[in-house]
Amino acid sequence: MDNAIKTVALDELAVGDRFLSREFPLNTEQIKAFARDFDPQPFHLDEAAAAQSFFGGLAASGWHTAAITMRLMVESVPFADGLIGAGVEISWPRPTRPGDVLHAESTIIGIAPSKSRPDRGIVTLQTDTFNQDGEPVQKLVSKILVFVRGAGGLP
Amino acid sequence: MDNAIKTVALDELAVGDRFLSREFPLNTEQIKAFARDFDPQPFHLDEAAAAQSFFGGLAASGWHTAAITMRLMVESVPFADGLIGAGVEISWPRPTRPGDVLHAESTIIGIAPSKSRPDRGIVTLQTDTFNQDGEPVQKLVSKILVFVRGAGGLP
Numbered sequence: 001m002d003n004a005i006k007t008v009a010l011d012e013l014a015v016g017d018r019f020l021s022r023e024f025p026l027n028t029e030q031i032k033a034f035a036r037d038f039d040p041q042p043f044h045l046d047e048a049a050a051a052q053s054f055f056g057g058l059a060a061s062g063w064h065t066a067a068i069t070m071r072l073m074v075e076s077v078p079f080a081d082g083l084i085g086a087g088v089e090i091s092w093p094r095p096t097r098p099g100d101v102l103h104a105e106s107t108i109i110g111i112a113p114s115k116s117r118p119d120r121g122i123v124t125l126q127t128d129t130f131n132q133d134g135e136p137v138q139k140l141v142s143k144i145l146v147f148v149r150g151a152g153g154l155p
Numbered sequence: 156m157d158n159a160i161k162t163v164a165l166d167e168l169a170v171g172d173r174f175l176s177r178e179f180p181l182n183t184e185q186i187k188a189f190a191r192d193f194d195p196q197p198f199h200l201d202e203a204a205a206a207q208s209f210f211g212g213l214a215a216s217g218w219h220t221a222a223i224t225m226r227l228m229v230e231s232v233p234f235a236d237g238l239i240g241a242g243v244e245i246s247w248p249r250p251t252r253p254g255d256v257l258h259a260e261s262t263i264i265g266i267a268p269s270k271s272r273p274d275r276g277i278v279t280l281q282t283d284t285f286n287q288d289g290e291p292v293q294k295l296v297s298k299i300l301v302f303v304r305g306a307g308g309l310p
Contacts (some may be wrong), residue, residue: 038222040229041237054239054300054307062240063222067193070277074195082196084209085217087246145209151211 007080009149010121015111019070021072021104023132026060028098034064059095064140065102066090069129071102077125081152084145086122101132109141119151161193162235164304165276176227176259176288181215183253190217210263214250220257220293221245224284227259232280236307239300241277246294264296274306 008017013061035044039061042049050058073083096102110124123146129138163172190199194216197204205213228238251257265279279300284293301307 034222038226040226043237043239054236054302061225063218063225067189067218067222070216071193071195082198084198085247087244089242089244091242092240110245147209 007078007131008078009125009152010111010113010146013079013108013123013146015108015109017108018076019073019106021076024068024072024102026068026096026098026100026102026151028058031058031096031098034067035061038095039063048138055095058098060100061091062090062138065092065096065129066140068102068106069127069138069140072102072129073106073125073127075105076107079123079144079146080149081147083142085109086143086145088093088143089141091135093139096131096137102129104129117155118148120145120147122146160273162233164235164307165203165266165268165278165301166303168266168301170263170266170277172227172263174232176231176261176263179223179227181223181251181253181255181257183213185268186213186215186219186251186253188251189222194218197288205221215255216253217245217247217293220247220251220284221295223257224259224293224295226283227257227284228261228280228282231259234278234299234301235304236302238297241298244296244297248291248294251286251292255292257284258293259284273303275300275302277301 021101043053043055043059044061047058104127106125106127108125113121123144125142125144127140128136131137187200198208198210199216202213259282261280261282263307264281268276278299280297281300282295285289286292
């Protein structure tokens, strides 16, 4: 019996296909740990400094929101050879805060088979990340390299 | 005496201003640790699986390259009220590999003062991340909210 999640390859995808992630709860310690490693600015590290800043309180790095979104995409978008990004556009319409519970909703908005290499193509995926109040905290459009079944090298 | 790094505010910036980061050495354990947390795909976690994949060997998550680049930007782009991103565009022209030594070169390519709020504006910053061979591993264009001196809330 095959207990693995069913994967989909390029020839099995359609514009409009949607993928919903699980929920991801985010706390203060995670926000500060990511910021210490990758975005050590006062509004991501210190409540008092953040209260005086543009954010008006502690906020996660946008790159942390992006990284969490990628985790949720890896778990919920079952492309057979993985998610290999060629490029992305991101906007952060509002901050992610301690205590937020995030989830990601992904929709295929474009499929462009390669003209020169028939085993692959570029899928354009729109992924919106929402907090527990249904407010978008990140809007992401990704160009993802996708292969036809068996061409991408992963088992 | 003021030993702090000299900062610059919106009214002190010009198109063409450039900022060069330090070097950041990246190893296998860092690549796998980031991938375990945020991008658990075989080509970021396992040498044997990566060798069979599109990447032909272990590669860092593009989001790891982006997060490292942010760290280098925070250290090298001295905007007085920090780096507050409204949105970005990213492409990854080649993978980042274990043993790579990265640095980031940032250039102001646009300054748009707000028409409604004279204390702030949007600075467009192009940041290219290079490996030790001078090859670009990431191209980033960021829209950053920047304040005139004293308006952004940070001390």
